[in-house]
Amino acid sequence: MFNPTDFPEPTVIPVNGVELEVFEAGRQNAGAPIVLCHGWPELAFSWRYQVPALVAAGYHVIVPNQRGYGNSSRPAEVTDYDIAHLAGDLIALLDHYGYEDATFVGHDWGAMVVWGLTLLHPNRVNKVINLSLPYQERGETPWIEFMEAMLGGDFYFVHFNRQPGVADAVLEDNTFQFLRNLYRKNEPPTEPQPGMAMINLARAATPLGEPVMSDGELAVFVSAFASSGFTGSINWYRNLDRNWRLLADVDPVIKQPALMIFGDRDPVSRSANLTAFVPNVDVISLDCGHWIQQENPEETNQAMLQWLEQQGAR
Numbered sequence: 001m002f003n004p005t006d007f008p009e010p011t012v013i014p015v016n017g018v019e020l021e022v023f024e025a026g027r028q029n030a031g032a033p034i035v036l037c038h039g040w041p042e043l044a045f046s047w048r049y050q051v052p053a054l055v056a057a058g059y060h061v062i063v064p065n066q067r068g069y070g071n072s073s074r075p076a077e078v079t080d081y082d083i084a085h086l087a088g089d090l091i092a093l094l095d096h097y098g099y100e101d102a103t104f105v106g107h108d109w110g111a112m113v114v115w116g117l118t119l120l121h122p123n124r125v126n127k128v129i130n131l132s133l134p135y136q137e138r139g140e141t142p143w144i145e146f147m148e149a150m151l152g153g154d155f156y157f158v159h160f161n162r163q164p165g166v167a168d169a170v171l172e173d174n175t176f177q178f179l180r181n182l183y184r185k186n187e188p189p190t191e192p193q194p195g196m197a198m199i200n201l202a203r204a205a206t207p208l209g210e211p212v213m214s215d216g217e218l219a220v221f222v223s224a225f226a227s228s229g230f231t232g233s234i235n236w237y238r239n240l241d242r243n244w245r246l247l248a249d250v251d252p253v254i255k256q257p258a259l260m261i262f263g264d265r266d267p268v269s270r271s272a273n274l275t276a277f278v279p280n281v282d283v284i285s286l287d288c289g290h291w292i293q294q295e296n297p298e299e300t301n302q303a304m305l306q307w308l309e310q311q312g313a314r
Contacts, residue, residue, distance in 0.1 A: 004220050007048050008063075010071070015092035016085070018073035021065040022093070026055035033099045034059045035090060039108020039132070040233050041171075041179065043070055045220050046107065049297030050304070057305050062102075064093060066113070068232025070224050081235040083243040087117040091124055100124070103308070107131040107293060108268075109236055116243065119250045127311060128258040128278075129304055131292045134271035135278050138252060142241035160237040171202050171230045176222050178202035183218065184209035185289055212291045254278040259307045261300065263288040282307060 008023040023044045034054055036047040044063040054061045065072045067089055068081060075081070090113070094102055101124050106114035111130035118125045139146060148158045160167055171178050181201050211218070258281040262270060266289050274281060284303050288295040 004045070004048075004216055007045055008051065010044075010065075012071065013093065013096055015096060016088045018067050018075065018089065020067065020073070020089060020093065021069075021071040023051075023063045023065075024061060025051050026058075026060045029055065029058050029060045032059045033094070033097065033102035034061055035093065035102050035104050036061065036063045037066065037090070037104065037106040037110030037113050038063075038069070039106070039110045040236065041182070041221075041225060041230065042108065042110075043221060043224055045217075045224075046291075046294060047105075048217075050105075050293055050301055053301040053305065057308070059103075060097075062093065062097065064089070065224075066110070068228070068235060070228060074228060074232035078235050078238050079242065081232070082239040082246060083113065083116040084120065084246055086113045086236070087120050090117055091121055094124060101126045103127040103129065105129040105131075105304070106133075108133055108290070112136065115254065116247065118254050118256060119247060119252065122251075122255065125256055127308070128254065128256050129261070129307070130258070131261045131300070132263060132266055132268050132290055134260060134262075134274050135254065137271065137273055137277060138244060138247055142244040144241045157237055157240065160234050161240070164238070165231075168229065168231045168234055171225075174202035175226050177204065179221050179225065180211075180218060181207045183212040183221075183291060183294075185212055185291075185295060212294050252277055255280065257311050258282070259284065259304070261286065261292060261303055263290060263292045263295070265289045266292070 008025045010021045010023050012019050013022050036050060038044055038046045044065045047063050051061050066086060068074050104114045104117060104125055111133035114128055114130055115135050118128055144158060144161050147155055153162055178201060181204050184207060254277060258278050260281050260283045262285045264285050264287050268290060286292060286296050286299050293300045
């Protein structure tokens with residue numbers, strides 16, 4: 001297991017009207033930036049196994065705690081967490097380091113941010129690597145409305161939107177149990193789980209399945225969320241319909257070379273239309289669940305580095 005003290009020390013960087021807590025390594029590899037974007041409820045620390053491998057391969061690795069997480073800013077307004085703001089933070093981060101473009105890597109919600117960033121600022125993204133969450137097609141109905149109609153009001157995406165503050169409070173009252181129970185290698189459910197499953201997970205006394213991380217690694221997440229709470233991160237979900245509207249007039253096709261990494265036991269659904277919207281995509285599946293880069297770090301690193309090498313010049 002990883003020693004948490006081996007992770008780079010953070011720097012607080014003012015960008016786009018907020019401050020981001022940023023971990024970086026390999027600055028000597030100037031000219032080869034790669035930005036790693038975490039998901040929910042994760043942190044920059046989620047990429048701890050990838051940072052040294054990417055530095056060794058010649059990359060300047062930039063890993064922010066995105067707004068709402070860790071010691072980064074947590075604006076009070078819900079709309080300050082929409083895709084325009086989240087993408088704007090990453091563009092401002094590139095400007096801070098003096099880069100015209102970079103390779104962006106995302107997992108879970110971080111993947112959704114990277115897809116949206118690439119649509120909104122295509123000239124600032126040279127390659128895309130996303131884990132777990134495929135490109136989300138923008139249909140005729142806003143995403144939360146669609147999920148509510150298909151999955152009901154208790155599906156957790158809908159629950160976060162329609163019952164503001166409820167999940168936030170329960171998760172904050174049960175931070176250790178929630179994160180301990182969530183970061184597991186257990187077999188995933190075959191059907192989408194309702195929103196109350198998140199609350200039940202937080203209150204469950206007995207975890208199921210093998211843990212993804214050591215106690216020391218888990219302590220990093222628990223400490224961070226005990227300090228920050230969950231509202232800022234859940235506010236990302238509360239902007240999904242707003243994001244649907246913000247993306248109405250952009251070209252929906254991702255033209256950059258892309259790598260999509262799935263976990264075979266991940267309950268997140270795969271997109272049937274991935275190649276229609278990401279025509280230059282390569283797809284890899286690993287034998288793991290949702291926490292791909294933490295659960296199978298060596299395989300993830302190998303897949304990323306081999307693909308990057310195949311793409312040629314950085």
